[in-house]
Amino acid sequence: MKNANDINALQVEDSRLPKSKSYLKIIGIPYYPHMNSQEKLTSSDVETILKQNHIFDNISLASRPRIIKVSPKSDMAIVWIDIWDVQSGHNAKLLINRCFNVGNNITTVRGANMNPRVPQCKNCWKWGHSTFSCRIQGAKCVKCNSPHKSEHHREFRWCCKANAKINPPRLETKKGEPCPHSFKCSNCKGDHQANSNICPFWRHCFNREWHIKKYAEIRENRSQSICSEVNGATNQ
Numbered sequence: 001m002k003n004a005n006d007i008n009a010l011q012v013e014d015s016r017l018p019k020s021k022s023y024l025k026i027i028g029i030p031y032y033p034h035m036n037s038q039e040k041l042t043s044s045d046v047e048t049i050l051k052q053n054h055i056f057d058n059i060s061l062a063s064r065p066r067i068i069k070v071s072p073k074s075d076m077a078i079v080w081i082d083i084w085d086v087q088s089g090h091n092a093k094l095l096i097n098r099c100f101n102v103g104n105n106i107t108t109v110r111g112a113n114m115n116p117r118v119p120q121c122k123n124c125w126k127w128g129h130s131t132f133s134c135r136i137q138g139a140k141c142v143k144c145n146s147p148h149k150s151e152h153h154r155e156f157r158w159c160c161k162a163n164a165k166i167n168p169p170r171l172e173t174k175k176g177e178p179c180p181h182s183f184k185c186s187n188c189k190g191d192h193q194a195n196s197n198i199c200p201f202w203r204h205c206f207n208r209e210w211h212i213k214k215y216a217e218i219r220e221n222r223s224q225s226i227c228s229e230v231n232g233a234t235n236q
Protein backbone atom coordinates (compact mmCIF):
# COMPACT_ATOMS: atom_id res chain seq x y z
CA MET A 1 0.00 0.00 0.00
CA LYS A 2 1.22 3.49 -0.79
CA ASN A 3 1.86 5.99 1.96
CA ALA A 4 0.11 9.36 2.06
CA ASN A 5 3.00 11.23 0.44
CA ASP A 6 3.04 8.92 -2.54
CA ILE A 7 -0.65 9.43 -3.08
CA ASN A 8 -0.30 13.21 -3.02
CA ALA A 9 2.58 13.06 -5.46
CA LEU A 10 0.47 10.90 -7.73
CA GLN A 11 -2.44 13.32 -7.71
CA VAL A 12 -0.27 16.32 -8.53
CA GLU A 13 1.26 14.38 -11.36
CA ASP A 14 -2.16 13.25 -12.59
CA SER A 15 -3.60 16.72 -12.70
CA ARG A 16 -0.98 17.70 -15.27
CA LEU A 17 -1.50 14.70 -17.48
CA PRO A 18 -4.15 14.88 -20.15
CA LYS A 19 -5.99 11.93 -18.74
CA SER A 20 -9.52 13.04 -18.31
CA LYS A 21 -12.13 14.11 -20.79
CA SER A 22 -14.14 17.29 -20.81
CA TYR A 23 -17.50 17.61 -22.48
CA LEU A 24 -18.43 20.67 -24.46
CA LYS A 25 -21.12 21.71 -26.86
CA ILE A 26 -21.06 24.26 -29.62
CA ILE A 27 -24.20 26.24 -30.27
CA GLY A 28 -25.18 28.58 -33.06
CA ILE A 29 -23.71 26.39 -35.76
CA PRO A 30 -25.74 25.92 -38.98
CA TYR A 31 -27.08 22.42 -39.68
CA TYR A 32 -26.80 23.04 -43.44
CA PRO A 33 -23.43 24.81 -43.62
CA HIS A 34 -22.93 24.50 -47.36
CA MET A 35 -24.13 27.37 -49.53
CA ASN A 36 -27.23 26.58 -51.61
CA SER A 37 -27.16 22.98 -50.54
CA GLN A 38 -29.22 20.74 -48.29
CA GLU A 39 -26.09 18.82 -47.36
CA LYS A 40 -25.96 18.32 -43.62
CA LEU A 41 -23.14 19.21 -41.30
CA THR A 42 -20.93 16.17 -40.74
CA SER A 43 -18.41 15.22 -38.08
CA SER A 44 -15.64 15.82 -40.65
CA ASP A 45 -16.98 19.34 -41.34
CA VAL A 46 -16.83 20.07 -37.63
CA GLU A 47 -13.30 18.70 -37.37
CA THR A 48 -12.23 20.99 -40.23
CA ILE A 49 -13.97 23.98 -38.63
CA LEU A 50 -12.20 23.33 -35.33
CA LYS A 51 -8.82 22.98 -37.02
CA GLN A 52 -9.28 26.36 -38.67
CA ASN A 53 -9.99 28.14 -35.40
CA HIS A 54 -7.01 29.06 -33.31
CA ILE A 55 -8.89 28.72 -30.02
CA PHE A 56 -8.75 24.96 -30.62
CA ASP A 57 -5.03 24.97 -31.44
CA ASN A 58 -3.85 22.83 -28.55
CA ILE A 59 -7.02 20.83 -28.18
CA SER A 60 -7.37 17.22 -29.19
CA LEU A 61 -10.72 15.54 -29.56
CA ALA A 62 -11.38 12.39 -27.57
CA SER A 63 -14.05 11.20 -29.99
CA ARG A 64 -15.73 12.34 -33.17
CA PRO A 65 -18.04 15.33 -32.86
CA ARG A 66 -21.72 14.47 -32.56
CA ILE A 67 -24.29 16.60 -34.31
CA ILE A 68 -27.94 17.00 -33.52
CA LYS A 69 -30.48 19.36 -35.03
CA VAL A 70 -31.77 21.81 -32.43
CA SER A 71 -35.34 20.75 -33.27
CA PRO A 72 -36.89 18.93 -36.25
CA LYS A 73 -37.75 22.14 -38.10
CA SER A 74 -34.66 24.08 -37.14
CA ASP A 75 -31.78 24.78 -39.50
CA MET A 76 -29.33 25.04 -36.61
CA ALA A 77 -27.29 22.31 -34.98
CA ILE A 78 -25.88 21.53 -31.58
CA VAL A 79 -22.47 19.91 -31.73
CA TRP A 80 -21.08 17.90 -28.83
CA ILE A 81 -17.37 17.48 -28.54
CA ASP A 82 -15.30 15.54 -26.03
CA ILE A 83 -11.79 16.82 -25.56
CA TRP A 84 -8.78 15.41 -23.76
CA ASP A 85 -8.17 17.45 -20.69
CA VAL A 86 -6.33 17.51 -17.41
CA GLN A 87 -8.33 16.62 -14.35
CA SER A 88 -8.78 20.23 -13.38
CA GLY A 89 -10.63 20.75 -16.68
CA HIS A 90 -8.16 23.47 -17.66
CA ASN A 91 -8.60 23.08 -21.43
CA ALA A 92 -12.38 23.18 -21.16
CA LYS A 93 -12.26 26.30 -18.99
CA LEU A 94 -10.23 28.09 -21.66
CA LEU A 95 -12.85 27.26 -24.27
CA ILE A 96 -16.13 27.75 -22.42
CA ASN A 97 -18.00 30.87 -23.57
CA ARG A 98 -15.49 31.55 -26.34
CA CYS A 99 -17.07 32.56 -29.64
CA PHE A 100 -15.86 31.93 -33.14
CA ASN A 101 -17.21 32.31 -36.66
CA VAL A 102 -18.57 29.62 -38.89
CA GLY A 103 -19.39 31.38 -42.14
CA ASN A 104 -21.61 34.28 -41.14
CA ASN A 105 -22.63 32.64 -37.89
CA ILE A 106 -21.20 33.40 -34.51
CA THR A 107 -21.01 30.20 -32.53
CA THR A 108 -20.33 29.75 -28.84
CA VAL A 109 -18.69 26.99 -26.86
CA ARG A 110 -20.57 25.93 -23.75
CA GLY A 111 -19.86 23.42 -21.06
CA ALA A 112 -21.85 20.21 -21.24
CA ASN A 113 -22.53 17.68 -18.57
CA MET A 114 -20.75 14.43 -18.79
CA ASN A 115 -23.62 12.64 -20.38
CA PRO A 116 -22.75 9.53 -22.24
CA ARG A 117 -25.21 8.44 -24.88
CA VAL A 118 -28.24 6.62 -23.55
CA PRO A 119 -28.03 3.10 -24.99
CA GLN A 120 -30.74 1.83 -27.32
CA CYS A 121 -31.50 -1.88 -27.27
CA LYS A 122 -31.27 -3.42 -30.71
CA ASN A 123 -33.61 -6.21 -29.66
CA CYS A 124 -36.68 -4.36 -28.38
CA TRP A 125 -35.59 -0.82 -29.47
CA LYS A 126 -36.30 0.72 -26.09
CA TRP A 127 -33.80 3.21 -24.77
CA GLY A 128 -31.97 2.92 -21.47
CA HIS A 129 -30.63 -0.62 -21.64
CA SER A 130 -28.20 -2.39 -23.90
CA THR A 131 -29.03 -5.24 -26.26
CA PHE A 132 -27.24 -7.67 -23.94
CA SER A 133 -29.41 -6.83 -20.96
CA CYS A 134 -32.73 -6.95 -22.80
CA ARG A 135 -35.33 -8.88 -20.88
CA ILE A 136 -37.92 -9.50 -23.56
CA GLN A 137 -38.12 -12.88 -25.24
CA GLY A 138 -37.77 -12.82 -28.98
CA ALA A 139 -37.31 -9.59 -30.85
CA LYS A 140 -39.30 -6.56 -31.91
CA CYS A 141 -39.21 -5.10 -35.40
CA VAL A 142 -37.55 -1.68 -35.63
CA LYS A 143 -40.06 -0.70 -38.32
CA CYS A 144 -43.43 -1.79 -37.02
CA ASN A 145 -42.83 -2.88 -33.40
CA SER A 146 -44.37 -6.31 -34.13
CA PRO A 147 -42.78 -9.48 -32.75
CA HIS A 148 -40.44 -10.36 -35.59
CA LYS A 149 -36.87 -9.53 -36.41
CA SER A 150 -36.42 -6.31 -38.35
CA GLU A 151 -34.84 -8.11 -41.27
CA HIS A 152 -37.94 -10.32 -41.55
CA HIS A 153 -40.31 -7.38 -41.76
CA ARG A 154 -41.13 -7.97 -45.42
CA GLU A 155 -42.03 -11.63 -44.86
CA PHE A 156 -44.00 -11.15 -41.63
CA ARG A 157 -45.76 -7.81 -41.84
CA TRP A 158 -49.17 -7.68 -43.53
CA CYS A 159 -48.41 -4.34 -45.18
CA CYS A 160 -45.73 -5.91 -47.35
CA LYS A 161 -47.83 -8.90 -48.43
CA ALA A 162 -49.88 -8.95 -51.60
CA ASN A 163 -53.63 -8.60 -51.15
CA ALA A 164 -55.84 -8.79 -54.23
CA LYS A 165 -59.08 -8.52 -52.22
CA ILE A 166 -58.69 -4.87 -51.28
CA ASN A 167 -59.22 -1.89 -53.53
CA PRO A 168 -56.78 -0.89 -54.85
CA PRO A 169 -55.07 -4.28 -54.54
CA ARG A 170 -51.82 -4.26 -52.64
CA LEU A 171 -48.69 -5.55 -54.27
CA GLU A 172 -46.07 -7.51 -52.45
CA THR A 173 -42.98 -5.51 -51.49
CA LYS A 174 -40.18 -6.76 -53.71
CA LYS A 175 -37.33 -8.63 -52.12
CA GLY A 176 -34.44 -6.36 -51.20
CA GLU A 177 -36.59 -3.25 -51.41
CA PRO A 178 -37.39 -1.24 -48.29
CA CYS A 179 -40.93 -1.38 -46.93
CA PRO A 180 -42.58 1.72 -48.45
CA HIS A 181 -45.40 1.68 -45.88
CA SER A 182 -45.77 3.69 -42.74
CA PHE A 183 -43.79 2.72 -39.70
CA LYS A 184 -44.62 2.86 -36.03
CA CYS A 185 -41.92 3.91 -33.64
CA SER A 186 -42.24 1.83 -30.47
CA ASN A 187 -41.06 4.76 -28.37
CA CYS A 188 -42.86 7.88 -29.60
CA LYS A 189 -45.46 6.17 -31.85
CA GLY A 190 -44.33 8.39 -34.72
CA ASP A 191 -44.17 7.32 -38.35
CA HIS A 192 -40.50 6.37 -38.46
CA GLN A 193 -38.28 3.47 -37.52
CA ALA A 194 -37.56 3.18 -33.80
CA ASN A 195 -33.90 3.97 -34.42
CA SER A 196 -34.52 6.98 -36.66
CA ASN A 197 -32.65 10.19 -36.02
CA ILE A 198 -35.86 12.19 -36.41
CA CYS A 199 -37.29 10.44 -33.33
CA PRO A 200 -37.39 12.72 -30.28
CA PHE A 201 -35.82 9.88 -28.29
CA TRP A 202 -32.87 9.87 -30.66
CA ARG A 203 -32.58 13.64 -30.55
CA HIS A 204 -32.36 13.44 -26.77
CA CYS A 205 -29.97 10.52 -26.78
CA PHE A 206 -27.49 12.37 -24.60
CA ASN A 207 -30.13 13.43 -22.13
CA ARG A 208 -30.87 10.55 -19.81
CA GLU A 209 -33.19 12.67 -17.68
CA TRP A 210 -35.37 13.46 -20.67
CA HIS A 211 -35.67 9.75 -21.44
CA ILE A 212 -36.60 8.87 -17.86
CA LYS A 213 -39.21 11.62 -17.77
CA LYS A 214 -40.65 10.66 -21.14
CA TYR A 215 -41.00 6.97 -20.27
CA ALA A 216 -42.62 7.95 -16.97
CA GLU A 217 -45.11 10.09 -18.92
CA ILE A 218 -45.85 7.23 -21.30
CA ARG A 219 -46.44 4.84 -18.37
CA GLU A 220 -48.70 7.43 -16.74
CA ASN A 221 -50.77 7.89 -19.90
CA ARG A 222 -51.06 4.16 -20.35
CA SER A 223 -52.29 3.58 -16.80
CA GLN A 224 -54.73 6.47 -17.18
CA SER A 225 -56.18 5.01 -20.35
CA ILE A 226 -56.52 1.61 -18.67
CA CYS A 227 -58.24 3.28 -15.69
CA SER A 228 -60.68 5.11 -17.94
CA GLU A 229 -61.46 1.87 -19.76
CA VAL A 230 -62.15 0.16 -16.43
CA ASN A 231 -64.29 3.09 -15.25
CA GLY A 232 -66.11 3.13 -18.55
CA ALA A 233 -66.88 -0.57 -18.15
CA THR A 234 -68.23 -0.24 -14.60
CA ASN A 235 -70.41 2.74 -15.54
CA GLN A 236 -72.27 0.81 -18.15
Ligand SMILES: [Zn+2]
Nearest residue numbers: 121123124134
Ligand atom coordinates in the same frame (compact mmCIF):
# COMPACT_ATOMS: atom_id res chain seq x y z
ZN1 LIG B 1 -34.50 -4.48 -25.02
Ligand SMILES: [Zn+2]
Nearest residue numbers: 141144153157
Ligand atom coordinates in the same frame (compact mmCIF):
# COMPACT_ATOMS: atom_id res chain seq x y z
ZN1 LIG C 1 -41.93 -5.31 -38.94
Ligand SMILES: [Zn+2]
Nearest residue numbers: 159160179181
Ligand atom coordinates in the same frame (compact mmCIF):
# COMPACT_ATOMS: atom_id res chain seq x y z
ZN1 LIG D 1 -44.64 -2.82 -45.61
Ligand SMILES: [Zn+2]
Nearest residue numbers: 185188190199
Ligand atom coordinates in the same frame (compact mmCIF):
# COMPACT_ATOMS: atom_id res chain seq x y z
ZN1 LIG E 1 -39.89 7.77 -32.44
